[in-house]
Structures are given as structure tokens and as C-alpha cells.
Amino acid sequence: MIYPILLCGGSGTRLWPLSRKSYPKQFAKLMGNESLFQASARRLSGDGFAAPVIVTGDPFRFIVTEQLAQVELMAQGILIEPEGRNTAPAVLASALWVAETDPEALMLVAPSDHVIPDIAAFAVTVQAAVPRALAGDLVTFGITPTRAETGYGYLELAPDADAKAVGPQPLARFVEKPDAARATEMLAAGNYLWNAGIFLFTAKAIIAAFNIHAPQMVEAVTASLENANADLGFTRLADSAWAKADDISIDYAIMEKADNLAVMPFGAGWSDLGGWDAVWLESGPDADGNVCSDNATAIDCTDTLLRSETEGLQLIGIGLENIVAIAMGDAVLVADKSQAQRVKEAVDALKAKGVSQAVQLPRDYRPWGWYESLVIGGRFQVKRIVVNPGASLSLQSHHHRSEHWIVVEGTARVTVDETVKLISENQSVYIPLGAVHRMENPGKVPMVLIEVQTGSYLGEDDIIRYEDIYARG
DSSP, X not given: OEEEEEEOOOOOGGGTTTSBTXXXXXXXXXXXXXXXXXXXXXXXXXXXXXXXXXXXXGGGHHHHHHHHHHTTXXXXXXXXXXXXXXXXXXXXXXXXXXXXXXXTOEEEEEESSOBOSOHHHHHHHHHHHHHHHHTTOEEEEEXXXXXXXXXSOEEEEOTTOOTTOSSXXXXXXXXXXXXXXXHHHHHHHSOEEEEEEEEEEEHHHHHHHHHHHOHHHHHHHHHHHHTOEEETTEEEOOXXXXXXXXXXXXXXXXXXXXXXXXXXXXXXXXBOOOSHHHHHHHTOOOTTSOEEOTTEEEESOBSOEEEEOSTTOOEEEESOBSEEEEEOSSOEEEEEGGGGGGHHHHHHHHHHTTOGGGTOOSEEEETTEEEEEEEEOSSEEEEEEEEOTTOBOOEEEOSSEEEEEEEEESOEEEEETTEEEEEOTTOEEEEOTTOOEEEEOOSSSOEEEEEEEEESOOOTXXXXXXXXXXXXX
């Protein structure tokens, strides 16, 4: 049995504006009707796989459980990092967690934001690597390169290795992301693979490697796990000990130092979707090289990606060549496709200006559903709020605002001080300033309402919570 370990704490800034810190790319539907996280979880499920262990951050814990439920999967453990400290502490925490019940267990560590179209071929490749992993080796997966890519790290095979082998091969060294000339040389040499960041090993083997190469991290992460708190089915790692773990990748901390490495070649297709140029390539451009979303149209364009991510917002490109254009309700990105890797610079520039769009989507996801602001004025705000079936907002009050709720779909159970009543479509209720109130969806379908706020301050921090089924402070 293989334990999938899915890492999903990254922010995905190179796919801004669709991917932002508040809702990163692994949870977005970039390729089809499933999110990248859902596709990753489904890929590592079924015969031979245990339920996955997820390592994520606090803001995403309910997104993880909701998206797993949508594809009819359930995690056996969800570890909540107090803060992101790169992949090495995350991998070690999951290994220690698995080893508590089965030190000999096989762990397949994978990012949750990659695309692997041929699931069956990947499963065969994983099984081919199992004997070496059971023997105590640390197996890393290398992708057969199809172009001189500068956005990936590489794996150099040993002189006696075969890049097209169907079994694990000896590894010479890890290679940093190259410049264009060096990438072209490596592609021509034929003995380099892309570093996929996917690993297979036993819990015992990787813990032993950490004890040899990063013993201080073992001490910190062990203490964090031993002092973890159970929270609504999540394992919340202790923050004080976690902060003592180095912020470092598994490659730098372990893989580049270990002597029991092997690389498993995989040539059936893979992408980390590390930029909009990769999304364009993986989306299958048409005969003119164009990729358009449902709400986008290309006229006399070539080699162009046009995506409108907002319903009702039409994006039209005329006479464009080699352009990426991504339109959302609150931000638009236009870039030459050859400059797609520089999108992070745009995010940094917006952060420096204090612009909320740098990190925050207009739609704010919560454990009970989501909301978005439709109109904001000096002393008023209009929101659309969607509450999932059976979900409930906290029992709360506000110091500075009153609210008016109008149900437009479904039925709401509304509490206002001592009064509890059902509000149906086209009915409304007024929440006076200071009133203790709550909204619930008792039905079987999502409930949608329009909220009109009025007051001197409309910030989300003007909430006093009295009860909350999601245990938020």
C-alpha cells in the first residue's frame, strides 16, 4: 500500500491573476472541470493507494475537505502548517505522522498542482519504482524533456544510466534551472531529465536521511508534531517548534546530499503549470496556435492565450501574436508569452503599492461557502453570499454596521437576537446594528442571498463571534 502525500501550501504567483495567495492555483480549475488538487488526489487513489495525507496551510483547510468531497475522496490525515517553510519540513512532518502507525510504509510525495494526463502510465511507472524504494532507496521521478526548458531544475543521469529505461536509474547530480544555451545543450545530450519534485520512499528511509543530513530539523518537526492539536479532524502542528525548522526544499536539505538515490524516468507527459506559457502549451493550441476560454475570442491572432475568468466578461483579441491575456473582474494581465515567467514581478509591484489584488481574489472562500463584493461605497457595501447546504455562518454581531439580507435562491434560517425564522426566495430580513445574528442553510441546495451593509466601518474584522461550528476565533 502506498501512502500519497499531497503538498498544497504554495501560492502560485506565476499564474496571477487567477492564482493568488488567498486561493492559489492548486484549487483553481485551470485544466477542465476539476481543480489541479482534485485531479492530483484522484490520480493517487484506487487500488494500491491508501487515503491521502494532505499538508496545507490554515486558510485552505476547509477548501481541501470540500474539494475532496466533491470527487468523493477523503483524507486520512490533514496536517496544518503554522507557516509555509518550503517542502523539507512538510515532507518530514508527513513521514513522522505516517511512521507512527507504519514505519515501513511507502510514501509517494507529490505537489498538488501538476498535470499528468496519462494516469495509467504514471501508475505503471510508480509501481516500477516500488522495489527500489522498499530496498531503502530514495526514488525521485524525472521527466523526459521535450524542449529546452529554463523554468525547471534538471536531473543528470549517471554515465551508465538509460534515460528511456522502464526502471529506476542511477543519478549523478541535481542541476539548477539553466539558461537557454545550457538548456539546449542538456536537451541535446540526452542524459538529463526534468526534476518533477515527486518522490517515492519508505517513511523509515526518509526519516533516516533527515537524521543524517538535517538532524536539527528532525528535532524541531518532531516537537511540532508531538505538541500538535486536534482541530475538527485536522492536525494543527505546534507553531513555536515549527518556526525552528529551516525554510528549505527537500532537494537542498536531503536529495542533493543523500547517497542512496535513484531516478525513475517518466516520458508520458507532465507539466507543473509554472506559468501562463505552460498553460497555453498544455491546453492544446488550435491550428493558429491560439487557446481561448469560453468567454474569449481571437481574431487574426497567432500563438496567443486568451482567458476570461469572469462570467459575462468577454475578452476579444485582434491581430495579436505570442500574447497572454487573462481577464478577471478586478484585474487584467497582458504579457508577451516569452515573458510569462516574469508575472511574479507584477505581483511584487502590486504588493509594493498596497494593492489588494496582489494577494486577494474578489471572491472570498469560507468554510460555509463564499461571498463577493458587488458594490462598495463610502458607507455601504453590497455582497453576494452563497451558503452551502447544511452550512452555517457564526453567531455574531457588529459594532459599526447594520445589514439587510434578501434571499434570491433557496431558503435561509435566520437568527436575530431571540427570534429564529425561515426566509424564502424574495423575502428579506433586517439586522440592526449590534444585534446578535446568524444565517444557516437548512436545505439541500446552495442558498444565495444579497447582503446590503450600511455603517461607518464595513471591514471584515468588525465581527464578534459567539458560536462557530468551524472553531474559528
